[in-house]
Amino acid sequence: MGIQLAFYFFAAMTLGFALVSLFHKNVVHSAFSLLGTLLGMSGLYVTLNADFLAMTQVLIYAGGILMLLLFGLMLTxxxxxxxxxxxxxxxxxxxxxxxxLSAYKMAGTVWSSGDGELPASTVKEIGLEFLRFDEWLIAFEFASIVLLAALVGAVHIARRRFPIDDTNALLKAEQGGAN
Amino acid sequence: MPLSAYLVVSVALFVIGLAMVAARRNLIYVLMGLELILNAANLNFVAFNRENPGDLDGQIAAIFVIILAAAEAAIALAIVLNLNSRIQSIRPDDADTMKD
Known part of the structure; x- marks a missing residue:
């Protein structure tokens, strides 16, 4: 019963804030209502027994990605x-x-289901799966390399190479030199 | 709650994200729509993991999606800032330098 109430609350929160951020005219308000969507998603993860994922969602999406988006909004x-x-x-x-199409495909499908039960807390199990060599260790290390390369690349791309006002002058000078 | 309830929420979130990517002419909105689409996929991973609880592969796939979304957001924001300083616009339609 409590799980059902929590599901309805968080689903309404997720979809409601997503609709607000789709239809709102102001860009900053849209970004802030995305915060409500991401927090609602984290609540849905809790109702699905995924506590580590809920925490990660709050930390990375609400704390990191949304902050990046807001900086992008402020600088453009x-x-x-x-x-x-x-x-x-x-x-x-x-x-x-x-x-x-999704409703049509979902209506006639019987999804597979297995036996057993998820552990009450998944943090330790996820950590063990990540560190086991025949499970996810290689992918885990590659993910860290991808993150490092992406962040170094982002710094390189966003670095300003010329003052903003002189962009057109610089382009014209380059084209003149080429001709 | 049954699995189908989560799938309905996931489809709705995916559709909202798709509409945001298609309708808005502002690269930041496109990025926000992409985040919604990735979140919808994540919800599916975790919901199916609850139905097949033999291992935690669904939740781990969702963690990898979050990692890649963070990398994608960083790169995409860098590209948006670079584009803004080059053509003074963040509309996707205006980025047509390579068409000429």
Whole structure:
């Protein structure tokens, strides 16, 4: 009973905030309502017995990725003519088609289910699976290499090589030199 | 709760993210929609893991998705900032330098 109430609460929170961030005009408000979506997802993970994942969701998504998005918003200028009827039409077609297709496929499917029960706390089990050589150790180490390479690459890409105001002058000078 | 309830939430989240990617003409919104889509996939992984509790492979796959989403967000934000300083715009339609 309590699990059901929690599921309905967190599902409503997730989808409601996602809808707000889809329809709101202000970019910053949209980003902040994404925070509600991510926290609701973490609650859904708790109802699914995934406590470590819920914690990771709060730490990485709400604490890291959302902060990155907010910095991106603050450092760029929102475009003025943001809405166009053509784009919205395409989006409605795409979203409606996906929803109908998924509902049609899900209605007739019987999902597999296994025996047993998840442990009450998954933290220790996940750690053991990660460190076992024949399970996930190689993928775990590769994930750390991917993260390192991505962060070094992000620093390199975002580094400013010329002052913003001189961009066009610099481009013209380059083109003039090439000719 | 039954598995199908979680799948319905996941499909709804995926559709919202897809609409956000398609409808908005601002690269930050596109990134936010991508995060919603990845979250929908994660919810599926974890929900199916509860139905097949022999091992924790679903939850571990979800952790890898979160790791890759963090790397993707960092790279994509760097590209957006670079684009903004080059063409003074973050609309995907304006990034057409390589078309010419």
């Amino acid at each position: 200028k929102p475009s003025e003519t943001e809405r166009s009827l053509k784009r919205i039409f395409v989006a409605v077609i795409l979203a409606g088609g996906t929803a109908v």
